[in-house]
Amino acid sequence: MTATDTPPQHPRIAWQTGRVRTIVAxxxxxxxxxxxxxxxxxxxxxxxxxxxLTADDGYQAERSYSIASPPEEKLLTLTVxxxxxxxxxxxxxxxxxxxxxxxxxxxxxxxxxxxxxxxxPICLVAGGTGITPLMAMLRxxxxxxxxxxxxxxxxxxxxxxxxxxxxxxxxxxxxxxLRLVYALTREHPSNWNGHPxxxxxxxxxxxxxxPAQNPTFFVCGPTGxxxxxxxxxxxxxxxxxxxxxxxxxxxxx
Amino acid sequence: MDRPPVSRGFKSKRQASETxxxxxxxxxxxxxxxxxxxxxxxxxxxxxxxxxxxxxSLLGTWTWDEFEALPQTTxxxxxxxxxxxxxxxxxWQGVSFDDLLKGVGLSExxxxxxxxxxxxxxxxxxxxxxxxxxxxxxxxRYEGLPLAPAHGGPARLLVPHLYFWKSAKWxxxxxxxxxxxxxxxxxxxxxxxxxxxxxQRYDGD
Numbered sequence: 001m002t003a004t005d006t007p008p009q010h011p012r013i014a015w016q017t018g019r020v021r022t023i024v025a026x027x028x029x030x031x032x033x034x035x036x037x038x039x040x041x042x043x044x045x046x047x048x049x050x051x052x053l054t055a056d057d058g059y060q061a062e063r064s065y066s067i068a069s070p071p072e073e074k075l076l077t078l079t080v081x082x083x084x085x086x087x088x089x090x091x092x093x094x095x096x097x098x099x100x101x102x103x104x105x106x107x108x109x110x111x112x113x114x115x116x117x118x119x120x121p122i123c124l125v126a127g128g129t130g131i132t133p134l135m136a137m138l139r140x141x142x143x144x145x146x147x148x149x150x151x152x153x154x155x156x157x158x159x160x161x162x163x164x165x166x167x168x169x170x171x172x173x174x175x176x177x178l179r180l181v182y183a184l185t186r187e188h189p190s191n192w193n194g195h196p197x198x199x200x201x202x203x204x205x206x207x208x209x210x211p212a213q214n215p216t217f218f219v220c221g222p223t224g225x226x227x228x229x230x231x232x233x234x235x236x237x238x239x240x241x242x243x244x245x246x247x248x249x250x251x252x253x
Numbered sequence: 254m255d256r257p258p259v260s261r262g263f264k265s266k267r268q269a270s271e272t273x274x275x276x277x278x279x280x281x282x283x284x285x286x287x288x289x290x291x292x293x294x295x296x297x298x299x300x301x302x303x304x305x306x307x308x309x310s311l312l313g314t315w316t317w318d319e320f321e322a323l324p325q326t327t328x329x330x331x332x333x334x335x336x337x338x339x340x341x342x343x344x345w346q347g348v349s350f351d352d353l354l355k356g357v358g359l360s361e362x363x364x365x366x367x368x369x370x371x372x373x374x375x376x377x378x379x380x381x382x383x384x385x386x387x388x389x390x391x392x393x394r395y396e397g398l399p400l401a402p403a404h405g406g407p408a409r410l411l412v413p414h415l416y417f418w419k420s421a422k423w424x425x426x427x428x429x430x431x432x433x434x435x436x437x438x439x440x441x442x443x444x445x446x447x448x449x450x451x452x453q454r455y456d457g458d
Contacts (some may be wrong), residue, residue, distance in 0.1 A: 012457025013442070017258060050454075054257045059265040062278050062337060087266045087280065095262045103257055108455060111290050169307030223287045227403055230292035240292050241372060247287050 017101045026163045034052040035076045042071050044113035045136035049106030056069040057113035063088045067131040070140035081129040112246045124152045125229050127221020151179040151207050181207050201232050211237045220246040276449035279339040287403045294372045298407050306428040313357035323348045330413035333449040347392035350384040364429030372423035377436035416447035
């Protein structure tokens, strides 16, 4: 390359190796892997990275995982759910150890993103591990002192399946601008104050601001969940352009 | 280039026969995942129209009935999503891009690039060379049934040899351009062309 060459507009997203610093068991099916990147240029909450595994015969497998940590942190947190018969997630959950090198590149994705400079209100709707990129947004929001109104409607099968539960509860207790609602689809305690069952239109109306307040929605979860929530929101009169979606395919591995 | 580090204890779960047909980095799926940036629009065919444009001028428009009356093509192809799933032997019916051109009386495409415009504001750009000679169609049926809204119904672009984000859902307009311009994902760090065989996922790949 000579001095007169024009550099490419976007540099290649290079592969790099991160060290596994911490592994946190979040639920029986989910762990967070906390990586120390060699270098990190920062990310927007909502972006993801690609992970690449290489077998000793040279075979490689790549998968995308959302970043759960906010841009303010130097360590990168990825939250991984076990996909039965998967090729990558069982490895990450069962084989990966502290100190291992893990190849990844990123950050990737420029649509399903939010930062405090974009303001609010924001309404986050998560199904299962769809909470991951939304958690990066909430963690980032907590560190900004902008008091941005936010709500999180989080659908999980049971309380035991709620990822980051302690952190979410603590976050909501200390923050009157944040509303947190769990919708538990399979099991809920008998004295349950949250919402039993699937997310309904009524639940959305009660917890998602009004169309006049012009909230931005971030809806993330399995395909069927995201399809159902985003259709309900459009039906409730929210502008489709304010509804950002990320569908986690059921065949992710 | 440095060799990537071996992931201790990682082994492929693939059959060799399976891997041979897949582009590098892809894995097989038998279901049909849905990926799009916003809500699924519900489009009534009674209100539907598709347009072919050259810059700002209209080359032709078709209502649903007019579009359905164009010659129909059926193809069986493998499709490859940039999120790494591949689905084999999918069957699509629709109107080939060649027949669409003939429908407005053109024997040659009038521009080197196309921008596909969709309901919901999505766009994606393609070289015209990748659409002609039976390489692409506007699909209205999948596996013999009308295309479901979640999969781009009533009509989507289908360019099976490129990553599937190029096969724009809820297609409304194809616009010829003299010069290439990036579309929705292409201006957000995704590769401008998107060849699965060369793993052109992101800009710079």
